[in-house]
Amino acid sequence: MGLGEDGPDGLHPASRAALEQAEIVMGPARHLSLLPDLTAxxxxxxxxxxxxxxxLQSLRGRKVAVLASGDPFWFGAGSVIARHFADHEWRALPGVSCFSLAAARLGWPLEATLTLGLHAAPLTRLxxxxxxxxxxxxTLRDGAAVADLARWLTAQGFGDTTLHVMEALGGPRERLRRTRAAALDGSDAGHPVCVALDIAGDGAVIPLASGRPDAVFETDGQITKRPVRALTLSALAPRPGEHLWDIGGGSGSIALEWLIADASLTATAIEARADRANRIRRNAETLGQDRLRVVTGTAPAALEGLTPPDAVFIGGGLSDDLLSHLWATLPPGTRLVANAVTLESEALLARWQADKGGDLLRIELAHAAPLGPRRGWKAAWPVVQWNVAR
Structure with missing residues (x-):
């Protein structure tokens, strides 16, 4: 059940009745200390x-009340607990979430405000x-995290962001303060704490469209360049809840742009070189995409035991053996996109497309560059892309 941040005074009558009838009350020490005298x-x-x-599972069959803050099904413990019990074994009695309370204090429309639970997730998700x-x-884990957030925002170029620091919303200990991120050196904020952000500053903004600037990614040069990346993501066509295999991950740009497209997406990047696999992990951390799993190894051997994909991208390590393995093992309907640069890999894709169908696209790009005292077109290596559904 959702418990008010400073005690049960604001509980719905049904929640109060559940507490009084419970044989056992289970919750964090802070919540237990706020309860009135109970026989449980x-x-x-x-x-x-x-x-x-x-x-909790060992208490099956007994009347147990589990305490959580606010609405336990909004970045809370509710969904985790519910996964471990049958539907008839539990019921939820939610309270008002800290997001609703914060929006009410500030007069912000909640439907137009980003809400994130960062109490158990990296700040980089922002x-x-x-x-x-x-x-x-x-939401943040504690007062120290408020200062961490301020320093991180400042490092990203958004030190002018206004922070509305809110503690113990909805109770007698409630406190609201406002400061600029760059002006906050430390914080004495007490748990539970959430922070509302009016984002401001001149830091780099990551575009919403596929084909983010190459500079967003750390790379040693092994990266699908921005225009080709945009066409590749369009061909992969991510849909809610899907999983991607990025084979030959390089810098991880394809997998990371896939993940940025929607919070329900997941991905696995497979990279043969350990240094590049570590670089992918760093890029994922920087961009707040902790849903990316990175596997160091060579396909197809490294694919064994991985979560089955809905889409597969081959950006490196393209071979007849790899395509044969994928065609034999991928579930029907899996989307496969492969990019080729060399004549040999182009010929391989042409042969497979002739046999299996799909679309074959040749991508030729050129950029304006100095040519003596004038300018001319400098052509990039052409890329051949095969897009097919298994």
Whole structure:
């Protein structure tokens, strides 16, 4: 059930009745300390959170009330707990979420405000959303994280962001303060804390369209360049909830742009070189895409045991053996996109397209460059792209 941040005074009557009828009340020490006198046994939820699930499961068949802040199904514990029990074994009695309380204090329309749970996630999840004029409300793990957030925003070039620091919303300990990110050196904010952001600054804004600037990614030169990347993401056509294999990940740009497209997407990048695999991990961390799994190894051997994909991109390591393995093992309907630069790999894709169908596209690009005292077109290596559904 959702418990008010400073006690049960604001609980719905149904929630209060559930507490009074419970044989056992289980929750964090902070929540348990806020309860009135009850006859129920109290069990403190352990840290880390996952350790409490076996304890809760061992109490099956008894009347147990689990305490959580606000709405447990909005970046809370509710969905995690519900996955471990049948539908008839539990019911939720949510309270008002901290997001609703924060929006009410500031007069912000919640439907137009980004909401993120960063109490158990990296601050970098904000990175794709940083743009002047945007508003966000985020939960943080503790007061120290408020200072961490301010320093991180300043390092990204968004130190002019206004931070509305809010503690213990909805209770007698409620406190609201406002400051600029660049002006905050430390924080004495107390848990529970959330921060509303009026984003401002001259930091780099990551575009919404596929084909983000190459400079967004750390690379050693092994990267699908921006225009080709945009065409490749268009061919991969990500749909909600899908999983991608990025074979020959290089810098991870394809997998990362896939993930940025929607929060429901997941991806695995397969890269043979350990240094490049580590670079992909750094890019994922910088861009807040912790849903990316990076596998160091060579396909097809490295594909064994991976989550089955809905789409596959081959950016490196293209071979007849790899295509034969994928065609034999991928589920029907899986989308496959492969890019080729060399004459040999072009010939390979031409042969496979003639046999299996799909679309074959030749991409030829040129950029204006100095030519003596004037300018001319400098052609890039042409890329041949095969796009097919298994």
């Amino acid at each position: 046994q109290r069990i403190e939820w352990p840290v880390p959170f996952a350790d409490g699930l076996p304890v 990175r794709p959303h940083l743009a002047p004029g945007r508003r966000a409300i985020v």
